[in-house]
Amino acid sequence: MMLDLFGTPVLPGLHTMPDIVDRDEERMLIERIDATDPTPFKFQGWTGKRLTTSFGWAYDFEAGRPVAAEPMPDWLLPIRDRAARFARLDPLLLIQALLIRYDPGAGIGWHRDRPVYEDVIGISLGEPATMRFRRRREVGFERASAPLVPRAAYHLSGPVRHDWEHSIVEMDRPRWSITFRSLSAIGRKTLPR
Numbered sequence: 001m002m003l004d005l006f007g008t009p010v011l012p013g014l015h016t017m018p019d020i021v022d023r024d025e026e027r028m029l030i031e032r033i034d035a036t037d038p039t040p041f042k043f044q045g046w047t048g049k050r051l052t053t054s055f056g057w058a059y060d061f062e063a064g065r066p067v068a069a070e071p072m073p074d075w076l077l078p079i080r081d082r083a084a085r086f087a088r089l090d091p092l093l094l095i096q097a098l099l100i101r102y103d104p105g106a107g108i109g110w111h112r113d114r115p116v117y118e119d120v121i122g123i124s125l126g127e128p129a130t131m132r133f134r135r136r137r138e139v140g141f142e143r144a145s146a147p148l149v150p151r152a153a154y155h156l157s158g159p160v161r162h163d164w165e166h167s168i169v170e171m172d173r174p175r176w177s178i179t180f181r182s183l184s185a186i187g188r189k190t191l192p193r
Helices: 023-035 074-087 157-161 185-188
Strands: 014-017 038-043 048-054 056-061 065-068 094-102 108-111 119-128 129-136 140-148 153-156 164-167 175-184
Touching: 014 074, 023 074, 023 094, 023 119, 023 175, 048 140, 056 094, 074 094, 074 119, 074 153, 074 175, 119 157, 119 185, 129 153
Parallel strands: none
Antiparallel strands: 014 153, 038 048, 048 056, 048 094, 056 065, 094 175, 108 164, 119 153, 119 175, 129 140, 129 164
16 A cells, blocks of 8 residues: 555555566566557547457447456466455456556556446556546646556555546556456446346
C-alpha cells in the first residue's frame, strides 16, 4: 500500500506490492505476451497504439459489452493465482486477463474501468511508468500519481476504483502489463450464461 508521511493511504483502495515476479519471470512473461500476437486496441472506431490480447473475457467496445475470449493459458494461471493472493481474492474470481504491449508513443487516456468489472490488479513489466489519478471536484480535479515499478503489482478497489479516473502517460520505450479483473454485481448480471 502506498502511504503518505503520516501512514495514511495516498488513495484509499490503492495497494501495491513490489517484486510480485522476478527478473526471469518478467522476461518469460514479456516473451509470452509478444507471442500472443497482440492486436491494436480499438475503441468506438478509433485504433490505439497499444497492443492487446484478452483471455477469459474481453470487452468489446464496439458492441459495448463483455464477450468470451480464449481461456487463460496454463503459463498465466500461476501469475493469476499470485495476483489473487496479493489482492486477497479467490483466483477463480479473476475472470479476465488483459495483456498489453505499449510501444513507443502508446499510453492510456483518462478512464475508469467498465462497470462490469470490480477489482483491477495490474502487473507492470519492462520500463517504469506513472499512473495518474484524478477525481472531479466542484472546481477542477483533485490529482495524485503512483509509480508503476517493473515487476510490481497494484490493486485498484473501493474509492480509487470507483471514484477516480486513471491514465498512463505515453511511453518513450516499450512496456508490457498484465491486468486481471473480477466481475462486479453488474457484470455478473451481464455475462451470458
